[in-house]
Amino acid sequence: MNTELSSRTKPLALKDWAYQILKEDILNFRLPPGTVVRIQSLSEELNISRTPIREALLSLEKEGLVHAESRVGFFVTEITRRDLEELYELRAVLESYAVQTAVPYVTEEDLSRLEYEIETCQTAIEHGELEKFLEADTAFHALLLQRAPNSRLTVMMEGFRDFTHRIYYLGLDCVEDIRESLVEHRKILGAIRQRDSQLAAVLMQDHLHSVMVRLLPCVNLSGQGQKQRPES
Numbered sequence: 001m002n003t004e005l006s007s008r009t010k011p012l013a014l015k016d017w018a019y020q021i022l023k024e025d026i027l028n029f030r031l032p033p034g035t036v037v038r039i040q041s042l043s044e045e046l047n048i049s050r051t052p053i054r055e056a057l058l059s060l061e062k063e064g065l066v067h068a069e070s071r072v073g074f075f076v077t078e079i080t081r082r083d084l085e086e087l088y089e090l091r092a093v094l095e096s097y098a099v100q101t102a103v104p105y106v107t108e109e110d111l112s113r114l115e116y117e118i119e120t121c122q123t124a125i126e127h128g129e130l131e132k133f134l135e136a137d138t139a140f141h142a143l144l145l146q147r148a149p150n151s152r153l154t155v156m157m158e159g160f161r162d163f164t165h166r167i168y169y170l171g172l173d174c175v176e177d178i179r180e181s182l183v184e185h186r187k188i189l190g191a192i193r194q195r196d197s198q199l200a201a202v203l204m205q206d207h208l209h210s211v212m213v214r215l216l217p218c219v220n221l222s223g224q225g226q227k228q229r230p231e232s
Contacts, residue, residue, distance in 0.1 A: 014052035019059055021046070026065050026076055027162060029169045033078040037066060065162065079170060081219055087163060088212035092205045094153060095141065100201035102147035103192055110147060114140060114189050121182050130172040138168065140185055144204075170218055177214040184210065 022042075025031045037057060043050045057074045060066045066074045106114075117140040124133035145154055157164075171177050184207040191200035 014048050015055040015059075018042070018046065018048065018053045019056035022053075022056055022060060023063075023065065023162075026060070027165045027169070029166070031076050033076055033166075035076040037074040037076065039073070063162065079166060079219055081216060083163070084167065084212060084215055084219060087160060087167060088208050088215075090160070091157075091164075092208040092212075094156060095145065095208060096201040096205035098148040098150070098153050099144045099188065099192070099204045100197045101149055102144050103195055103197035103200055105147045105149060106144075106192055110143060111189070111193060113143060114192070117143070118182065118185050118189060121185070125178060125182065130178070133178060134168050134172060137181065137185075167215065171211070171215050174215060174218045177211060177218075180214060181207070181211060 022031070022037070031037070039050050039053050039057070042053050046053070057066055057068075061068060061074070065077055067077050068074050117136045120136035121133050121140075124130065124136065145157060148154075184203065188200055188203045188207060191203055
């Protein structure tokens with residue numbers, strides 16, 4: 001559990017507070033896929049009643065981050081092979097189109113920012129700062145989406161932002177993916193510098209397909225333990 005969040009002053013809306021804490025812990029793998037969510041334990045830890053925690057879990061269930069099993073309780077939703085494939089199939093289509101249309105709108109300042117994010121990734125790898133790598137990697141992709149002249153692209157990507165974030169954290173255990181992604185980002189940036197929108201699109205599609213392939217073996221290494229019966 002996120003002790004930093006847990007120690008903050010509780011707001012009036014306890015459900016929202018519990019929701020914020022649980023969601024952050026799920027997205028950042030402090031509650032890994034398959035983890036049992038113990039309502040009674042959370043109630044004692046957060047010093048609130050079980051009702052706002054249960055309400056928060058119901059909200060997270062609607063978002064697909066937890067699921068309830070009848071007469072058992074709540075579990076953090078697991079990441080399956082098909083989940084991974086579907087996400088990266090969509091990203092390959094959307095982000096290759098995004099970079100293709102974004103190239104004419106990328107400024108010299110944008111190019112410097114993309115280079116900065118790549119160098120930040122490199123430094124993070126050298127120092128073993130994997131979460132810093134994740135932030136820079138995300139920023140690289142986000143900037144290209146922002147420069148695409150289609151605001152609906154960003155809206156569509158927002159629709160599976162949370163799941164993408166969980167996949168990113170899954171990938172932090174796959175060092176090969178991290179290093180190869182950096183090489184692929186450099187190639188994409190090179191195509192953008194050349195103003196070759198077609199090549200940039202192909203490289204982005206190839207990059208995301210390669211990430212998917214590299215991450216597939218990590219699905220079963222994501223800390224998904226056997227489920228235990230939760231406390232009610």
